[in-house]
Amino acid sequence: MTGAIRHGAAGRLWRTTVITLPYAWLLLFFLVPFAIVFKISFADPIVAQPPFTPFFDWAESSPRRLLATFDNYLFLLEDKLYWVSYLRSIRIAFISTLLCLLLGYPMAYGIARARPPWRSLLLMLVILPFWTSFLLRVYAWIVMLGKHGVVNNALLSVGFIDGPLQMLYTDAAVYLGIVYTYIPFMILPLYASLEKLDQNLHDAAMDLGATPWKVFTDITLPLSMPGVIAGSLLVFIPALGEFVIPSLLGGIDSLMIGRTLYDEFFVNRDWPLASAVATVLLFILILPIMLFQRYQQGEES
Amino acid sequence: MKTRSTFLLSTLCFGFAFLYIPILVLVLYSFNDSPLATVWGGFSFRWYDALLDNKQILNAALLSLKIAVVSATCATALGTLAGLTLNRMGRFRGRTVFTGMIAAPLVMPEVITGLSLLLLFVSLQELTGWPSARGANTITIAHITFSMAYVAVIVQSRLASMDESLEEAAMDLGGHPFAVTRDITLPLIAPAMLSGWLLAFTLSLDDLVIASFTSGAGASTLPMVIFSKVRLGVTPEVNAVATIIIGIVALGVILAAWLMFRQERRRGGGGDS
Numbered sequence: 001m002t003g004a005i006r007h008g009a010a011g012r013l014w015r016t017t018v019i020t021l022p023y024a025w026l027l028l029f030f031l032v033p034f035a036i037v038f039k040i041s042f043a044d045p046i047v048a049q050p051p052f053t054p055f056f057d058w059a060e061s062s063p064r065r066l067l068a069t070f071d072n073y074l075f076l077l078e079d080k081l082y083w084v085s086y087l088r089s090i091r092i093a094f095i096s097t098l099l100c101l102l103l104g105y106p107m108a109y110g111i112a113r114a115r116p117p118w119r120s121l122l123l124m125l126v127i128l129p130f131w132t133s134f135l136l137r138v139y140a141w142i143v144m145l146g147k148h149g150v151v152n153n154a155l156l157s158v159g160f161i162d163g164p165l166q167m168l169y170t171d172a173a174v175y176l177g178i179v180y181t182y183i184p185f186m187i188l189p190l191y192a193s194l195e196k197l198d199q200n201l202h203d204a205a206m207d208l209g210a211t212p213w214k215v216f217t218d219i220t221l222p223l224s225m226p227g228v229i230a231g232s233l234l235v236f237i238p239a240l241g242e243f244v245i246p247s248l249l250g251g252i253d254s255l256m257i258g259r260t261l262y263d264e265f266f267v268n269r270d271w272p273l274a275s276a277v278a279t280v281l282l283f284i285l286i287l288p289i290m291l292f293q294r295y296q297q298g299e300e301s
Numbered sequence: 302m303k304t305r306s307t308f309l310l311s312t313l314c315f316g317f318a319f320l321y322i323p324i325l326v327l328v329l330y331s332f333n334d335s336p337l338a339t340v341w342g343g344f345s346f347r348w349y350d351a352l353l354d355n356k357q358i359l360n361a362a363l364l365s366l367k368i369a370v371v372s373a374t375c376a377t378a379l380g381t382l383a384g385l386t387l388n389r390m391g392r393f394r395g396r397t398v399f400t401g402m403i404a405a406p407l408v409m410p411e412v413i414t415g416l417s418l419l420l421l422f423v424s425l426q427e428l429t430g431w432p433s434a435r436g437a438n439t440i441t442i443a444h445i446t447f448s449m450a451y452v453a454v455i456v457q458s459r460l461a462s463m464d465e466s467l468e469e470a471a472m473d474l475g476g477h478p479f480a481v482t483r484d485i486t487l488p489l490i491a492p493a494m495l496s497g498w499l500l501a502f503t504l505s506l507d508d509l510v511i512a513s514f515t516s517g518a519g520a521s522t523l524p525m526v527i528f529s530k531v532r533l534g535v536t537p538e539v540n541a542v543a544t545i546i547i548g549i550v551a552l553g554v555i556l557a558a559w560l561m562f563r564q565e566r567r568r569g570g571g572g573d574s
Contacts, residue, residue, distance in 0.1 A: 010479075011478045014479040018482075019390055021379060022449065025445075026449075029418065029443075029446040030402050030405070033420060037413075040420055106309055106316075107316040111313070124558070126320075129320055131553075139531045139543070140324060140326065140543070141323060143327060143540070144323050241410020242410070243410075243510050258412045266513075275420070278413050278416050285410070289405055296403075
């Protein structure tokens with residue numbers, strides 16, 4: 001920045017302050033914690049405060065003895081529970097992302113094609129639920145889907161069913177909950193890329209005799225791919241580690257890795273194993289997160 | 302052409318019904334006199350009365366509000382600096398790491414953020430004695446960390462859409478960089494900072510997972526209390542809490558929309574932005 005150079009020491013001081021403060025904060029409270037998780041994932045659980053063994057044996061031997069152990073990772077490989085949790089989480093996050101795309105794409109397209117005054121109103125209606133509590137919106141589905149909930153009552157009174165359906169505490173409820181809470185994250189980037197779309201391209205293709213489906217697959221969809229990718233990442237990554245939705249709407253056997261990690265930590269109090277679970281989850285997420293960062297940087301420029 | 306717009310219109314109707322019906326049902330049931338979710342027992346305010354007597358929920362709400370105000374304010378300050386760093390400071394060493402640390406908290410699963418922060422606090426306590434106890438202060442630090450990333454993104458996108466020539470002119474006329482930021486940049490990005498503050502406030506008020514990890518004994522925020530209640534099923538008092546929160550949000554949004562509408566009219570109604 002030219003100003004800093006022109007103003008010499010004082011300008012440089014201001015520039016250094018602006019950069020250093022948030023940088024230091026994020027280093028200390030965002031990056032360093034991951035290193036600690038990584039370190040503790042190699043420790044053994046013990047009954048103490050804190051409940052894990054140190055990395056090095058400081059007191060006993062004079063050449064420090066490395067106490068690190070791969071036990072936690074070996075345990076993750078051996079115990080089927082963790083495999084099942086990871087794979088189920090990936091499956092549930094993937095299918096939920098597809099469902100969000102299926103519902104979100106036509107909604108975003110419909111909003112982008114609406115008249116301008118309607119457009120801002122509809123967009124606001126998409127964003128509005130995001131400002132109310134996420135937890136309470138998940139809870140709303142307990143009221144809807146319960147054995148004596150709104151949906152069962154409605155179906156019973158119409159006579160579609162003879163007895164209440166088991167809807168709450170199933171995988172279907174988890175899908176529903178994820179789509180419901182994350183769909184604004186899908187619609188917004190989709191809308192942003194669909195809104196930029198040149199209507200002339202569409203009209204030209206139609207004039208040349210392309211079917212609406214062909215126009216969609218050859219023009220609209222490829223041009224909106226940045227939005228599709230951004231929206232999918234914004235849904236997939238948090239959904240993979242989701243804890244609240246499977247705990248409130250899923251069955252007892254509905255294992256998702258976020259819930260397994262939480263229970264490992266709070267119920268079994270096995271901090272090293274919870275750290276190992278988190279480390280593996282982070283490795284699964286590195287690729288999607290880097291993709292997301294590249295998209296963010298693309299937006300910047 | 303006709304069939305497609307019918308398709309889009311019906312998807313929009315379905316989508317918005319899907320988004321709003323559960324919220325409306327929640328509001329409706331908060332006025333239900335019957336404690337059973339299944340029967341409509343007539344209109345009543347009894348759950349709101351019960352709420353006023355519920356010390357646990359009131360204290361939790363107060364704690365949550367305190368944490369949200371402090372963390373949103375700090376997150377706005379730090380997030381604004383981060384936004385300036387991303388968009389006005391040019392190149393510097395470690396820029397890639399910095400952009401990564403801004404983008405990652407936006408999508409990082411909460412269980413990972415929560416666990417890592419707790420382990421940091423425990424390790425810090427061992428090394429330095431601080432923080433001596435976990436509670437409101439550690440939750441606040443955790444909330445500042447993830448919400449400053451949101452503020453940074455909002456501020457930096459406002460800076461990116463802004464013409465830099467005003468700042469450059471002020472600099473050419475000999476303004477000190479700090480004075481230029483204070484007198485020119487900050488007033489121009491004030492609306493973005495306000496949206497950032499509101500978003501940080503909402504995120505803090507709503508967070509369950511990270512607060513559960515970073516809190517200590519005795520400090521329970523509103524989402525923590527709500528979660529422990531709704532885990533057991535439908536709780537009419539929670540319906541009342543939900544209705545109050547939804548009411549406040551709706552009022553806030555209507556107010557913001559009205560202010561924006563008025564401002565646009567004052568500008569002569571031109572422009573579509």
